Amino acid sequence: MKTIKTAAMDADTRAYHERFMRDAIAMAELALKSDETPVGCVFVKDGEIIGRGGNETNRTLNGTRHAEFVAIAGILEKNPMGVLKETDLYVTVEPCVMCASMLRQYGVRAVYFGCWNERFGGTGGVLNIHSDPSVDTPMPVYGGIFREEAIMLLRKFYVQENEKAPEPKQKKTRELKTEIAPTDIHAPKS
């Protein structure tokens, strides 16, 4: 199963998904304000947001505290595990290999994301964990909703310093690029 590009959707469907992606972007902006990689997500069941998360890897010193983990930890405090099977994820950046596997193991119904993640994307960016042979059923994935906004958030972060990383790279000379070409980074490879 290939990741579907949302550009092909009709206007109404697109508007429905964009509404939730706006909320995911708000979570990414919140993460950026906390000096975290600006990735945010919301989980939606029956048209209602039941969980929100932003990246927390820097503050927790834990490289696995991605937005999806944070949101699901909140959801499962109040809901049974099975609820995730009726839930869709909206996330600003393509889920990484780790998160893609987690989402498929929980049986999340579908994934909608903003920009592709060509460094460790798990749903088409690098690997295809959502559809590769597995003991679990494949998970439908749709990419490209507000892709430019998601990329701009990441760029804003990359011009900041990441104090927690060893031997911080020299970023003072970096400038914030604002042009996004259709074939720019974080675009699907195919």
Place this chain on the structure above:
Amino acid sequence: MSTPDAAASSIEPLGIVARRGQLLPLKTKDEVRAALETYRVYVVEVPAKHANAVKDVIQAALPDLRTSDFGHLRRVVQFKFLPPHLQKTFSPPSRLPRGDEEEEPNVSEDALAEELDAVRFFLVSPTRYIQHADLLLALRQKPPFDIAAAPPRILYATVPALAPTSAEQAARWSIDYWPIAYKNTNPYGPHPSLVTRNTAEIQDEVGHWLALAKATGGQICGLGLGENIGCVVVDKTSSVSKVIAVTGDCRWRSPTGGPMPKEGHGNVMAHAVERAIAMVAKKRLRVARTDPNLLDRQLFCDSPLTDLERHFFAMDNLLPNGYLCVDLDIYITHEPCVMCSMAILHSRFRRCVIGRRMPLTGGLSADVTIKKDNGGIKPGNGLGHGIFWRPSELNWKFLAWDWVDEDNTDAISSIKDTMHV
């Protein structure tokens, strides 16, 4: 105190006996590919004395041929060094112009041996470079085949497409395909000397840590909170190894802390590896005098829950200013699932040892499972992800080994084959 003694003193007071066995380095994704890809080549039988002349003919006929692409294959081979199946196909050699034409043909065994000594089998090129007829034409225009009555014998062989990654593989391929030149390098995975050095560094302790991982998994499984899976995180950067975290699986722990009904895969985020990584992070926060429970959530299950988990979590044995799990090693009773394999990679571990492979769910093995027609999978060797050494695609790599118990105590798994570890 030597390191194995340090390892022993970490577990023996806890009543845990080290496992005995052997480490097997896991194959990388590219190594698996290298081991499977082959192509066809032309081989021409030439008089030994004329091997160089034929080489020049080929070079002139195929100017685009890059011999470095098959530098792992011997170019000129004597009959006795051919693999058995090629000896069978290529024998007997035709009478060749050898510069001693006055000699009478002889059919005795000695004569045959002599004849075989006088010929070489020259690897021309992969077959995609030239048509059979064109090759024949090129050869017949120059010595030694321009004066021979019979046309040159153009033969075929199947050869490995990529260089071998170990001396053992080179030896095996020399028998199965074509004589191989091995240069003690590995373009498709960690350099052999790196693997050897790291294997030597950890092998005396592995049995201790896997036994500790097993005991930890057993404790938490006994409480009904998770599957019989455990892991141990070790810092071996100094001469004395330090256990940083030990954790068991916690997928069946409810949000209120007790066991919950076993439906689906349970709480995926509470796998032993995820919990271990979280406990390392908490120790780092503690060392940095920050609240270790910062942004903590019940569902992550990253507080110690058993005697063994508490024993090691209580030790303040991490150096300050460390980053994620850089320089740490992780020992797991079973091959971790795709999520946990990538969590190990994200956390930048240095080395990983698994007590048992999980062909249907494991994320580390690069070997491929056989697909079924209905889209499912049946037991093969693995899912083929190889999430430990894919440097061209993923931004970190680490060394990984499988473990084989000496006495086959691991013949029966403590968990189902379809379980995500």
